[in-house]
Amino acid sequence: AMNHEEESRPLLAESHGQRPEADRSEQDAYLDKVKNGKLYLATFAAVLGPLSFGFVLGYSSPAIPELQRSTDQRLRLSAEEASWFGSVVTIGAGVGGLLGGWIVEKIGRKLSLMFCALPFIFGFTIIIAAQNHWMLYTGRVLTGLASGVTSLVVPLYISEMAHERVRGTMGSCVQLMVVTGIMGAYIAGLFLDWRWLAITCSIPPTLMLVFMCFMPETPRYLLSRGKRREAEEALRFLRGPSAPAEWECAKLEEASRDEEANFSLxxxxxxxxxxxxxxxxxxxxxxxxxxxxxxxxxxxxxxxxxxxxxxxxxxxxxxxxxxxxxxxxxxxxxxxxxxxxxxxxxxxxxxxxxxxxxxxxxxxxxxxxxxxxxxxxxxxxxxxxxxxxxxxxxxxxxxxxxxxxxxxxxxxxxxxxxxxxxxxxxxxxxxxxxxxxxxxxxxxxxxxxxxxxxxxxxxxxxxxxxxxxxxxxxxxxxxxxxxxxxxxxxxxxxxxxxx
CATH class of the missing domain: 1.20.1250.20 (MFS general substrate transporter like domains)
Known part of the structure; x- marks a missing residue:
């Protein structure tokens, strides 16, 4: 921790007097008391979303050859249909990115994450039960939609929860879990057929939905909605019992007062x-x-x-x-x-x-x-x-x-x-x-x-x-x-x- 402090100071000194040295040492003293265990737990719950996203991206690679060889005429994909099966995810994801920008402000970061678990699960359920091409496409669009929301909400959730000493590592876990999901789908595809692979892919979003029930909303979002008591409770959960959460809450509240509540052109x-x-x-x-x-x-x-x-x-x-x-x-x-x-x-x-x-x-x-x-x-x-x-x-x-x-x-x-x-x-x-x-x-x-x-x-x-x-x-x-x-x-x- 001391090494990290020494690395941080020269960097922060560059901010042209932005932050007084006394304030900096006060922040360091506060962070020395922080316990990161619950923060890591909340991050793990959130990055089950990018893991699900990775499984969606990786799913098409082992599934397409099987579907092209399918003995069921209703499910067999031609080269053109296989191309659509692979790429229709991007259409859902583009819509999901726009939708995510709206819901993340309306219902918050935590509920947005819980919400996007549902199209993941429903999408894979439709693929598992697929009887024709349109069910396959619908499942892919739904999982793409969830992927778009996830790729927006999870980085925000983590950056607003984490403090500056670990925010880079926690934030990098998003992409780490995406590529882990892709690899997981490839490996599972070596052993499972496309329906069982879809069942496997639906496990991470189900776990995310369950785990996120027990995680807090981000303190910054709660303060932007005037919920100071809930923000303080969230900080106590994330920073551990030794850190004075009221101090950080006051600093965040002071910063949020400087901003207008609503965006205008x-x-x-x-x-x-x-x-x-x-x-x-x-x-x-x-x-x-x-x-x-x-x-x-x-x-x-x-x-x-x-x-x-x-x-x-x-x-x-x-x-x-x-x-x-x-x-x-x-x-x-x-x-x-x-x-x-x-x-x-x-x-x-x-x-x-x-x-x-x-x-x-x-x-x-x-x-x-x-x-x-x-x-x-x-x-x-x-x-x-x-x-x-x-x-x-x-x-x-x-x-x-x-x-x-x-x-x-x-x-x-x-x-x-x-x-x-x-x-x-x-x-x-x-x-x-x-x-x-x-x-x-x-x-x-x-x-x-x-x-x-x-x-x-x-x-x-x-x-x-x-x-x-x-x-x-x-x-x-x-x-x-x-x-x-x-x-x-x-x-x-x-x-x-x-x-």
Whole structure:
């Protein structure tokens, strides 16, 4: 704890007199008395939502091949129907992101989380009972809707509960549980058929619904609704019996008094609103333009070129790599800081995608005029000569570095920063815009990927993504604030200061 204090002080000293030293030492003395056990418990209950979200994303990969081979004509999916089964989730998630921004302000963070467990459970129940294609699609849309709400509400819930010493680690657990859910669905899919897999996927949201019954609403939300006594009780639960919860409650109440209760369009002229909104939107856009979906699309083909014939095992290895490095990011987030991880992540992805572009260029030259699209998309007329093994390992190494780099920074951090930078009155709306941006960009990249390959070749496509990763680094250096060790109020004050 002392090491962390020493790390925090110089950072906070940069806030141009924002916080007096006496106040800082008072805050440190308070945090020294805090016990985090119940906070970890509340975080665990909340991140069962992202775990459910991960199972939704991972479900289609093992389920689609089975449904395409189904002996039941009513359930058998054609290639086009399978594409819709996989992608219709993004439509539900986009709607869920907008819906989440509204309900999180109307009924609060806790009830929103309990609410979004229901479409998860109903969606998987419809898939389990499916008798035709429309039941499969309906189930996927419902689970997508729940995923959209979850991706907005859980980061807010955690950031408003956690204190500055552990907020980075707790917030990074959101992405960690998403990738854990994806890996869980892949592994379960090796052993279970699609109906039993759907039953397995419905367990995490059911547990979340039960556990969240016993967790508190966030103190900041309660104070914004004038419920001081309940806010104090929530803080006592989250900070343990030794910490004087009344002191923190008074500080939060003082901060909430400085804000208008309701958002109006005139607030968009406030740098404390439009600056974080710009940072949040750009981070979500740049996250998707790293080309993560393109890499995941090519993963199985790259493994095959490197002579790993079992595609199912390959996808589990990719998912496991994401889990390991997202866990590393969660552990070091509150020590290294957000900016350092974002910059390292951006550099690693930029270099690895540039090398991957070189691999595809060399591969195309080796194959002469044969179309790389037909080679990698599994079309007829695949090449007779395999590329040199050295080239295949180059692709494999590049892909591994890219996935590790993404998981270390640009995977978890945009979601964490989104939950930290908005003032309370616009937190729901700002987060909704960021979530919608993320899902829209994911949809655009996924749908336009084949067209990009036709237009500028595979090598050109990955070089384009590499340039975007370089832009990520530049954007991080100049525009993303370091939020490590700062209270939410200090982060918001950073944006209000004129340059």
């Amino acid at each position: 005139a607030d968009l002229k406030d740098p404390g609103v439009y600056k974080p909104l710009g940072v949040g939107i750009m981070m979500m856009l740049l996250q998707q333009f790293t080309g993560i979906n393109a890499i995941m699309f090519y993963a199985e083909n790259i493994f095959e070129q490197a002579h790993f014939k079992n595609g199912n095992i390959a996808t589990v290895v990719v998912a496991a790599t994401q889990v390991v490095f997202t866990a590393v990011a969660a552990i070091i987030m509150d020590r290294a800081g957000r900016k350092v991880l974002l910059i390292l992540s951006g550099v690693a992805m930029c270099v690895s995608e540039a090398v991957l572009g070189i691999y595809f260029k060399l591969f195309t030259m080796k194959q002469g005029n044969s179309s790389l699209v037909s080679t990698f998309m599994g079309a007829e007329g695949t090449v007779s000569e395999a590329p040199h093994p050295d080239l295949a390992w180059l692709a494999l190494a590049s892909m591994g570095i890219f996935i590790a780099g993404f998981a270390l920074g640009w995977g978890p951090t945009p979601w964490l920063v989104m939950s930290e930078i908005f003032p309370t009155r616009v937190r729901g709306l700002g987060s909704a815009v960021c979530v919608l941006t993320n899902w829209t960009c994911a949809f655009i990249i996924t749908k336009s990927f084949h067209n990009l390959i036709d237009l500028i070749t595979s090598a050109g496509t990955f070089w384009m993504f590499s340039i975007f990763c370089a832009l990520n680094v530049i954007f991080t250096i100049f525009f993303v604030p370091e939020t490590k060790g700062k209270t939410l109020e200090e982060i918001q004050a950073h944006f209000k200061r004129t340059h």
